[in-house]
Amino acid sequence: MKAYPQKLRRPIPTLLACALASCLLVSSPSVLAQSTAATVHGQVTVDSAPASSAKVTATNTATGFTRSVQVGANGGYSLNGLPPGDYRLDVDAGGKTSTQDVTLLVGQTVTMDLAAGAAAASGPGEPRTLGTVQVKGVRLETKTSEIATYVTQKQINALPQASRNFLAFADTVPGMVFSTNGDRQVSLKSGAQNSNGINVFIDGVGQKNYVLKGGLVGQDTSVGNPFPQLGVAEYKIITSNYKAEFDQVSSAAIVALTKSGTNEFKGEVFGDYTNQDYRAPSLHEETNGKVRSFDKQYGFAFGGPIVQDRLHFFFTYESKQFAIPAQVSPDQGFTIAQLPASQQALANATSTQPFSEDLYFGKIDWEPGDNHLVELTAKYRTEDQVSGLGGTNTTSYGTSRKGDETRIDLHYQYSAMKWINDAHLTHEDSSFGPRPTTIGPGYRLTGNRQLQPAQPYQDILNSGGGPDFQDKGQKGTSFQDDLAFTSFDWNGSHTIKTGLKYKAIDINAFEQQPYNPQFSYDINNSLTAPKDT
DSSP states (O other): OOOOOOOOOOOOOEEEEEEEEEEEEESSOOSSTTOOOEEEEEEEEETTEEOSSOEEEEEETTTOOEEEEEOOTTSEEEEEEEOSEEEEEEEEETTEEEEEEEEEOTTOEEEEOEEESOOOOOOTTOOOOOOOOOOOOOOEEEOOSSEEEEEOHHHHHHSOOSSOOGGGGGGGSTTEEEEEOTTOOEEEEETTSOGGGOEEEETTEEOBOSSSSSSBTTOSSOSSOSSOGGGEEEEEEEEEOOOTTSOSOSSOEEEEEEOOOOSSOEEEEEEEEEEGGGSOOOHHHHHHOOOOOEEEEEEEEEEEEEETTTEEEEEEEEEEEEEEEEEBOOOTTOOGGGSOHHHHHHHSOEEEEEEEEEEEEEEEEEOSSTTEEEEEEEEEEEEEEEESOBBTBOGGGOEEEEEEEEEEEEEEEEEOSSEEEEEEEEEEEEEEOOEESSOSOEEEEEEOTTOOTTSOOEEEEEEESOOOEEEEEEEEEEEEEEEEEOOSSTTSSEEEEEEEEEEEEEEEEEEESOSSOEEEEETTSOSSSOOOO
């Protein structure tokens, strides 16, 4: 018998947060709070002298995204708010030009000095003398107070990783621990703190869970993934010295950038599958035959241009499905033959715990003008699993866990010559609702084989209706606006930032333990009258 009770009505608490902060930052800081955007600055020279009338233009070679800035009186320039990627930097200084390629990582700030033009060649008939040879290169330097490590797309594609949880690559960072327990539930920790201290920022938006453990939505008692790995371009892990703009984090901040469409249509597909034929049998299966089980993951991604250089799209889908064997066996040293006749068939069983998850992510990015960038992203995750089976819990005593999450973010960025504004309008809706797979009284057979009164009676076998019932989630909207002024010196070594964030979240946190009444029976006494606990 499987049934789900009607949803109970109850008061819903509200989390209302509003923060305003401004500060003066020195030594080439990143420009935007929690942003994935990169910054490149430095000095432009012409014939070894500062170029005061030059223009620097950064062009993303994949999407055609462009940003331009006029060089200051001392030859300094600063290009802010650049989406990470491969760029071509073009310098034009009084008719003299030069081009330089650079790759910018997520949230990175680099110093890059550029030289425009070259010395004129000797004319016809003029003597050519080889004098002092000077070898010149472009200075590319990254300075930051953060203790951070980058995970690039090359690492994501090359490093072995079976779960397709993109957070698993953080395990390569000293102090970070990505672990999987016996039930395949994962957790990510930093240092000596638990997983609740983590916060993940995807495209500048925090994924914090206000109700459950795990640090972010979708990582509490789940074997699923919080985000499709095909949708992650790169990310960095900041383990200390992160700036105050990174809110709701006490151990490590993970700043991830999602993929975008480019000027070329591109796609990829993956799939992997394994079943009971590729694993060794358990002791019970050696006698009774293998129980059918499988692990299956598959997905695809596709993106490209809608309008060349201006409007692009990207979409990805990933599915994850398991059927995990669960062997029921009595505890406290009792054999199946020593159990009541009504419980022996339940104790001699092997079942499976099914799990299924679907992850969707879509993105549209639009550059209506050279100073504007608009991005609309949407993510939907749904998962369903049966857990709590095996050991002393029979097939009727399990818990059905269902979770859903929807996130929509509208991002607008405006880059002026002397300042940049970055705004996010976000909606989120997530739910987590464990339910007993069986509605009815729970039968808990307890006892102590040694019959020692000082020893507590422990569960031998559990059947009937399980105890777990929860109805938890969070739903609301947030607005975040970050404004940075970069006009105080043209090489970008001084920046004033100010930011505003408003978030209103309805929190639902109802739990009833036990939902089904639980009756305990002493195997050494009556099996029909529950004992007094």
